[in-house]
Amino acid sequence: MTTRSVPYKTYLSEDELPTHYYNVRADMKTDHAPILHPGTLQPVGVADMEPIFCTELAKQELNDSDRLIEIPERVRDFYRMYRPSPLIRAYYLEKALATPARIYYKYEGGNTSGSHKLNSAIAQAYYASEQGLAGLTTETGAGQWGTAMSMACSYFNLELLVYMVKISYEQKPYRKTVMQTYGAEVIPSPSDSTEVGRKMRAEFPDSNGSLGTAISEAVEVAVSSSDRRYVLGSVLNQVLIHQSVIGLEAKAALEKLDEYPDTVIGCAGGGSNLGGLMAPFMEDRLAGRTAPYFIAVEPASCPSLTRGRFAYDFCDTGQVTPLAKMYTLGHAFIPSANHAGGLRYHGMSPILSQLYHDGFLDEARAVEQSAVFAAAELFARTEGTLPAPESAHAIRAAIDEALKCKDSGEEKVILFGLTGNGYFDLLAYQQYNDGTMTDFIPTDEDLDRGFATIPSLPGIQ
Amino acid sequence: MTTRSVPYKTYLSEDELPTHYYNVRADMKTDHAPILHPGTLQPVGVADMEPIFCTELAKQELNDSDRLIEIPERVRDFYRMYRPSPLIRAYYLEKALATPARIYYKYEGGNTSGSHKLNSAIAQAYYASEQGLAGLTTETGAGQWGTAMSMACSYFNLELLVYMVKISYEQKPYRKTVMQTYGAEVIPSPSDSTEVGRKMRAEFPDSNGSLGTAISEAVEVAVSSSDRRYVLGSVLNQVLIHQSVIGLEAKAALEKLDEYPDTVIGCAGGGSNLGGLMAPFMEDRLAGRTAPYFIAVEPASCPSLTRGRFAYDFCDTGQVTPLAKMYTLGHAFIPSANHAGGLRYHGMSPILSQLYHDGFLDEARAVEQSAVFAAAELFARTEGTLPAPESAHAIRAAIDEALKCKDSGEEKVILFGLTGNGYFDLLAYQQYNDGTMTDFIPTDEDLDRGFATIPSLPGIQ
Numbered sequence: 001m002t003t004r005s006v007p008y009k010t011y012l013s014e015d016e017l018p019t020h021y022y023n024v025r026a027d028m029k030t031d032h033a034p035i036l037h038p039g040t041l042q043p044v045g046v047a048d049m050e051p052i053f054c055t056e057l058a059k060q061e062l063n064d065s066d067r068l069i070e071i072p073e074r075v076r077d078f079y080r081m082y083r084p085s086p087l088i089r090a091y092y093l094e095k096a097l098a099t100p101a102r103i104y105y106k107y108e109g110g111n112t113s114g115s116h117k118l119n120s121a122i123a124q125a126y127y128a129s130e131q132g133l134a135g136l137t138t139e140t141g142a143g144q145w146g147t148a149m150s151m152a153c154s155y156f157n158l159e160l161l162v163y164m165v166k167i168s169y170e171q172k173p174y175r176k177t178v179m180q181t182y183g184a185e186v187i188p189s190p191s192d193s194t195e196v197g198r199k200m201r202a203e204f205p206d207s208n209g210s211l212g213t214a215i216s217e218a219v220e221v222a223v224s225s226s227d228r229r230y231v232l233g234s235v236l237n238q239v240l241i242h243q244s245v246i247g248l249e250a251k252a253a254l255e256k257l258d259e260y261p262d263t264v265i266g267c268a269g270g271g272s273n274l275g276g277l278m279a280p281f282m283e284d285r286l287a288g289r290t291a292p293y294f295i296a297v298e299p300a301s302c303p304s305l306t307r308g309r310f311a312y313d314f315c316d317t318g319q320v321t322p323l324a325k326m327y328t329l330g331h332a333f334i335p336s337a338n339h340a341g342g343l344r345y346h347g348m349s350p351i352l353s354q355l356y357h358d359g360f361l362d363e364a365r366a367v368e369q370s371a372v373f374a375a376a377e378l379f380a381r382t383e384g385t386l387p388a389p390e391s392a393h394a395i396r397a398a399i400d401e402a403l404k405c406k407d408s409g410e411e412k413v414i415l416f417g418l419t420g421n422g423y424f425d426l427l428a429y430q431q432y433n434d435g436t437m438t439d440f441i442p443t444d445e446d447l448d449r450g451f452a453t454i455p456s457l458p459g460i461q
Numbered sequence: 462m463t464t465r466s467v468p469y470k471t472y473l474s475e476d477e478l479p480t481h482y483y484n485v486r487a488d489m490k491t492d493h494a495p496i497l498h499p500g501t502l503q504p505v506g507v508a509d510m511e512p513i514f515c516t517e518l519a520k521q522e523l524n525d526s527d528r529l530i531e532i533p534e535r536v537r538d539f540y541r542m543y544r545p546s547p548l549i550r551a552y553y554l555e556k557a558l559a560t561p562a563r564i565y566y567k568y569e570g571g572n573t574s575g576s577h578k579l580n581s582a583i584a585q586a587y588y589a590s591e592q593g594l595a596g597l598t599t600e601t602g603a604g605q606w607g608t609a610m611s612m613a614c615s616y617f618n619l620e621l622l623v624y625m626v627k628i629s630y631e632q633k634p635y636r637k638t639v640m641q642t643y644g645a646e647v648i649p650s651p652s653d654s655t656e657v658g659r660k661m662r663a664e665f666p667d668s669n670g671s672l673g674t675a676i677s678e679a680v681e682v683a684v685s686s687s688d689r690r691y692v693l694g695s696v697l698n699q700v701l702i703h704q705s706v707i708g709l710e711a712k713a714a715l716e717k718l719d720e721y722p723d724t725v726i727g728c729a730g731g732g733s734n735l736g737g738l739m740a741p742f743m744e745d746r747l748a749g750r751t752a753p754y755f756i757a758v759e760p761a762s763c764p765s766l767t768r769g770r771f772a773y774d775f776c777d778t779g780q781v782t783p784l785a786k787m788y789t790l791g792h793a794f795i796p797s798a799n800h801a802g803g804l805r806y807h808g809m810s811p812i813l814s815q816l817y818h819d820g821f822l823d824e825a826r827a828v829e830q831s832a833v834f835a836a837a838e839l840f841a842r843t844e845g846t847l848p849a850p851e852s853a854h855a856i857r858a859a860i861d862e863a864l865k866c867k868d869s870g871e872e873k874v875i876l877f878g879l880t881g882n883g884y885f886d887l888l889a890y891q892q893y894n895d896g897t898m899t900d901f902i903p904t905d906e907d908l909d910r911g912f913a914t915i916p917s918l919p920g921i922q
Contacts, residue, residue, distance in 0.1 A: 008542060177887040177891040181841055
């Protein structure tokens, strides 16, 4: 253990922070399926999006030509507070597995928001600030994204209104506390502050809320105000652009160690983490160079890539957003309540969906949550860090790949994304410890009920 | 902001990890007041301590001659997972304060235990493992120490029994979950598993428990078994030895930046953090070289240094431990329940106490908690990291010192210890946000009740 060719942690210096985001869309040779206006079913332009998103972000959402987008200096300045994040060689996990594989992970949970979400939050807040907006609105379920946006808005002195799913608001009061400490206003959803909220409360007085309703409330407030806009933490093309900073740093750090991954693994809910981690390696693939084998890991209870359909669908349950072509389980699909943590989204980033459809993203793999928590526990005990359940999906796959190497004797280089820490998901760990955690795999009938909500759009592929 | 002489974060490389702990006691010219056996009132030797502590730790406890103690290779190997910890230049706080001071902080909250406690936990577990023990026992209040010991024992495959103060066990179920995830057994105290616990439950069936009772239970289990020992996370000389790694790293990182602190600030509950942070700078002071001005910051509600007495007292409420000469409020003193977070101990590390008594630790300062949380909020919003309430005591003093520099124009270099993150103390933040937090300063009568419990020892100074 004392003589190692590479250190446990590799940090880039602040000077080596990426200066530009990488926009993988510009290198995708596919015809990008346009985003469609929910009313006209015509491709949307920047002007259509401006009531919702600030202008620069609307442009990024539609940008399929610029490969590199400069990271604004003030965003880089904020990144210096918690980036570059460490690239860690999982020596202790390798030892426990007795694998010849060399396992690396990029750890994004070291900031107070606890996850990679902050990378995009600060960029979105910056563009809003530059546009002179007074504030932003968003929704949050488990609270990771709301916390990240609270920190970002605090930094740029923007007001932030967070619609928090009511059940989470009640069950996770401390997430609310962190957001409030950073100055955000947190409102349980459904609320009386919007039309959609009032309607929901009238119809379902006992509603626990849902992400779909919270999105609708946040969007309603944004579009009914001239100096507020809405922000979202995953799925969107703009978010994948910002998250490319993960992969760019990881690739640069590996180059310092004279390593290149054979396999890149990420958990996939909306796709922001895997999309960001794999972007610069996908650049190699798209250019026809040697590239890793890419694996997206999703929960068996919400299997959008492995069992979903590649089709146009609404991005939200409430059907107020544009339609995107993506792998989807149907916008009304809601994963079983016994599914822990995030990765509950019915669809998948259009970029990731297209790459998977075109065969560039090599494999999607669904894993059950008891196997995921077993991997999480082993990781915590060997590598020290308690992982977020979302991240543990990637750990599960990384362990399985490393065990294959043990059988085959291959010294593969495996890179995975450790997107966050597990501090705020301890209820699920408790269930795992208690033996009360159960797995859930939707039946074909369950899926069919979701698929039935995918809109039929005559003439549109 | 773009041209800076020093980076935001400075990391030593793994090769620069300290190889030896520094034992400041060996350089203290004072006659060390011996630890006294509670029965005989005679100075204790290693043999007296061996039923409680493992042998190597008992030796460290009494060691006042060896300046340097080698850090075992397996402990250094574990340190590589989360150390060297970053030395951070508080550019954003400086800017918010408009101070000419240069503020640095050593951040110890980046590991899963969330605090500096892990530095000593892993060392204590190592020596227990080397001695061939089966397991360890300890107590925990808020849970930081119990979590750190759980991680350490998991690493060395030692069983761990944690007596957790009952009210914390009930109010902080997630701390328990983390400990269990690392394989520890967590028992609410008072329990039926010990004599002292059963007695307490019989007398006070509704007891919420106390740290004093939990210590007594953990010690009872340890001494009644041949292959278990007891471990403690602060106050002890051995703990300050291990925590010197904080100061050694901080000093080395500052040397790289060609800086030397004018002021060193740490929060002080039992003294482990400040003792560790200041050790190598205190070495300079004790050798008559230029040295910083040292400030210990404690809560006004538990003012052992500022209002306590320098006297022999029991280290625990239950009077089962040896007596140490230290600043104490009396072993029966219990701070007001409205005091948030840690720093609730009635006494103070004997090393820190002696240094303060001898004038080497320059100043002790008591601060009220509403002022502490105001500092915590400002810090969180400017520097990103949500601090533990304990750490925020040091932030308060650092801000006050920096504001003095603003008035005087002095460009002082201020170093403080940020011992942990605030993830598990959000109830207190919530009270601060809600405006329900109150301050509490004990009256002279309150203190007199505590002082009355300091034992009168004829013939012993």
